[in-house]
Amino acid sequence: MPTVAPQRSRKAQIDRTATAMFRARGFAATSMRELATELGLEAGSLYSHIKSKEEILHRVCFGLAEDFFAGFAAATAQGSAPIATQLRQAIEAHVRVLTRDSAASAVFLHEWRHLSEPARTEFLALRDRYEVAFRALIQRGMAQGELHAPDAVFAALTLLASLNWLPAWYRPDGKLTPDEIAHRLAEQLLSGLRRTEEPV
Amino acid sequence: MPTVAPQRSRKAQIDRTATAMFRARGFAATSMRELATELGLEAGSLYSHIKSKEEILHRVCFGLAEDFFAGFAAATAQGSAPIATQLRQAIEAHVRVLTRDSAASAVFLHEWRHLSEPARTEFLALRDRYEVAFRALIQRGMAQGELHAPDAVFAALTLLASLNWLPAWYRPDGKLTPDEIAHRLAEQLLSGLRRTEEPV
DNA sequence: CCTACCGATCGGTAGG
DNA sequence: CCTACCGATCGGTAGG
Numbered sequence: 001m002p003t004v005a006p007q008r009s010r011k012a013q014i015d016r017t018a019t020a021m022f023r024a025r026g027f028a029a030t031s032m033r034e035l036a037t038e039l040g041l042e043a044g045s046l047y048s049h050i051k052s053k054e055e056i057l058h059r060v061c062f063g064l065a066e067d068f069f070a071g072f073a074a075a076t077a078q079g080s081a082p083i084a085t086q087l088r089q090a091i092e093a094h095v096r097v098l099t100r101d102s103a104a105s106a107v108f109l110h111e112w113r114h115l116s117e118p119a120r121t122e123f124l125a126l127r128d129r130y131e132v133a134f135r136a137l138i139q140r141g142m143a144q145g146e147l148h149a150p151d152a153v154f155a156a157l158t159l160l161a162s163l164n165w166l167p168a169w170y171r172p173d174g175k176l177t178p179d180e181i182a183h184r185l186a187e188q189l190l191s192g193l194r195r196t197e198e199p200v
Numbered sequence: 201m202p203t204v205a206p207q208r209s210r211k212a213q214i215d216r217t218a219t220a221m222f223r224a225r226g227f228a229a230t231s232m233r234e235l236a237t238e239l240g241l242e243a244g245s246l247y248s249h250i251k252s253k254e255e256i257l258h259r260v261c262f263g264l265a266e267d268f269f270a271g272f273a274a275a276t277a278q279g280s281a282p283i284a285t286q287l288r289q290a291i292e293a294h295v296r297v298l299t300r301d302s303a304a305s306a307v308f309l310h311e312w313r314h315l316s317e318p319a320r321t322e323f324l325a326l327r328d329r330y331e332v333a334f335r336a337l338i339q340r341g342m343a344q345g346e347l348h349a350p351d352a353v354f355a356a357l358t359l360l361a362s363l364n365w366l367p368a369w370y371r372p373d374g375k376l377t378p379d380e381i382a383h384r385l386a387e388q389l390l391s392g393l394r395r396t397e398e399p400v
Numbered sequence: 401c402c403t404a405c406c407g408a409t410c411g412g413t414a415g416g
Numbered sequence: 417c418c419t420a421c422c423g424a425t426c427g428g429t430a431g432g
Contacts (some may be wrong), residue, residue, distance in 0.1 A: 026313065028228035032427060045401045047428065110310060113226065150387045157369065158362035158388050165361030187350045188358050192392020232411060245417045247412065 011049045014039065018056045023106040027057055027114040057111060058119055064108040065126045067097045072133055083141035088186045090137065094163050095182035102167040109164055131156060159189055211249045214239065218256045223306040227257055227314040257311060258319055264308040265326045267297045272333055283341035288386045290337065294363050295382035302367040309364055331356060359389055 008016075017038050021030045032053055036043040050056060071093030076086045098105045112123050135156035141147030149155035163185060170181070208216075217238050221230045232253055236243040250256060271293030276286045298305045312323050335356035341347030349355035363385060370381070 024313075026226060026228055028226055029314065031425075033425085042402055043427085044403080044405095044429075048401065053427065113224075114229065148391075150391070151384055154384050154388050157365060158358075158385065161362045161365030162358035165357060165364075169357065184351055184354050185358065188354050188392075190392055191348075191350075192388075192390055231409075233409085242418055243411085244413075244419080244421095248417065253411065 014046060014049055015056055015059060019060055019101075019107055020103045022057065022060075022111050023103045027053075027107075027111045054114070054116060054119075057107070057114060060104050060107050061112050061115065061119075061123055062126075064097065064101075064104055065123070065130070068094065068130055069126075071097055072130065076137065083137060083144060083146045084190070087137055087141060087147070088190070090134065091159075091163065091186045091189070092179070092182040094160075095166065095185060096178055098163065098166045099170055099172070099178035099181065102170050102172070106167040109167065131160060134160060162189060214246060214249055215256055215259060218253075219260055219301075219307055220303045222257065222260075222311050223303045227253075227307075227311045254314070254316060257307070257314060260304050260307050261312050261315065261319075261323055262326075264297065264301075264304055265323070265330070268294065268330055269326075271297050272330065276337065283337060283344060283346045284390070287337055287341060287347070288390070290334065291359075291363065291386045291389070292379070292382040294360075295366065295385060296378055298363065298366045299370055299372070299378035299381065302370050302372070306367040309367065331360060334360060362389060 014035070018030070018035050021035060021038065032046055033043045036046055039046075072090050075089035075093045078086070112120065112127075115123055135152055138147060138149065138155050138159075139152045142149060142152060147155075166181070166185075176184075214235070218230070218235050221235060221238065232246055233243045236246055239246075272290050275289035275293045278286070312320065312327075315323055335352055338347060338349065338355050338359075339352045342349060342352060347355075366381070366385075376384070
């Protein structure tokens with residue numbers, strides 16, 4: 001019986017370290033030997049805790065997908081609230097997931113392509129569902145006259161693209177808190193760049 | 201003496217095929233043997249045309265960087281034009297580079313991390329210079345009252361993030377031409393999503 | 401969790 | 417452009 005309980009399970013520790021390495025070097029360029037060294041053990045020992053390298057990637061990608069869906073559901077639970085408010089809350093929820101673990105987010109965004117079938121197809125279906133949910137919210141806002149956009153599809157794409165760029169530059173020790181970042185991003189995306197009407 | 205000249209050099213053919221594979225599977229997960237097979241030759245034969253796998257990546261990444269800078273320079277050559285016009289032209293130029301070769305663009309955007317030093321650092325410096333150029337344009341527009349944004353840094357980040365998402369969904373055989381896409385993206389980014397003022 | 405190891409595959413080269 | 421090959425490294429397993 002250990003006198004001090006480990007702060008988190010060995011498995012969770014492997015996931016966490018692997019995620020950081022997948023983010024920095026990419027999934028394919030990260031070897032199980034490097035991962036083991038980083039954790040202070042031998043390569044073979046990893047396999048008493050995990051089944052395969054891809055299993056780690058699978059857990060990270062699908063775990064984050066769950067987080068994104070949960071955030072969106074909470075943000076839009078008050079269906080009677082103004083759409084702009086729901087959209088703002090959905091943006092904030094998305095940013096919160098991205099900033100809570102930006103390494104896992106970067107893996108979610110870029111390394112899913114190394115999932116083998118059928119996981120890869122399942123993952124893309126989830127990602128698509130999420131995108132559709134955002135688009136539907138924007139379309140509802142347009143129908144009610146609260147939002148306007150030349151094209152709802154484009155609006156959803158640019159919105160998510162802008163948010164998903166965050167893990168590329170976010171630093172947990174930066175000047176801005178996640179909530180401040182979320183607020184500024186929402187402000188930027190909702191108001192656009194142009195001050196006055198200009199001819200097209 | 202061949203009776204029919206090759207349409208492009210073997211080297212350019214290697215670059216092109218490798219770029220498509222780097223995009224689909226990632227640089228590290230693409231083997232020189234698969235590349236050779238795709239080209240209908242043996243792995244060793246590649247090395248009469250190229251020096252190394254990384255050399256291909258280097259050419260793609262730095263070649264595209266040049267294209268982006270050239271496009272931006274042309275778009276902002278008329279320094280006396282309204283900033284909003286220059287910005288719109290810079291957006292269009294950026295989109296034109298992205299759509300002309302979306303495979304190379306995707307590699308430029310995501311695979312540069314596999315460059316070894318010092319190329320990697322040089323590349324990041326170039327990317328940063330480009331970002332700064334966009335930001336400076338936006339700041340100039342704000343100073344002259346043509347543009348408004350809560351934060352010029354955020355504005356530049358969301359702008360480029362939205363544009364750079366394009367290679368992820370652009371299809372050359374889609375309904376929209378590159379110029380139409382550029383126009384809609386510019387419209388979306390300049391005008392924002394909100395119709396009426398709402399309380400913050 | 402380690403030691404010792406498996407077969408497979410990697411990027412690249414020599415010599416023709 | 418091919419044949420034949422190099423040393424290195426890969427993900428993973430057996431047995432303890």
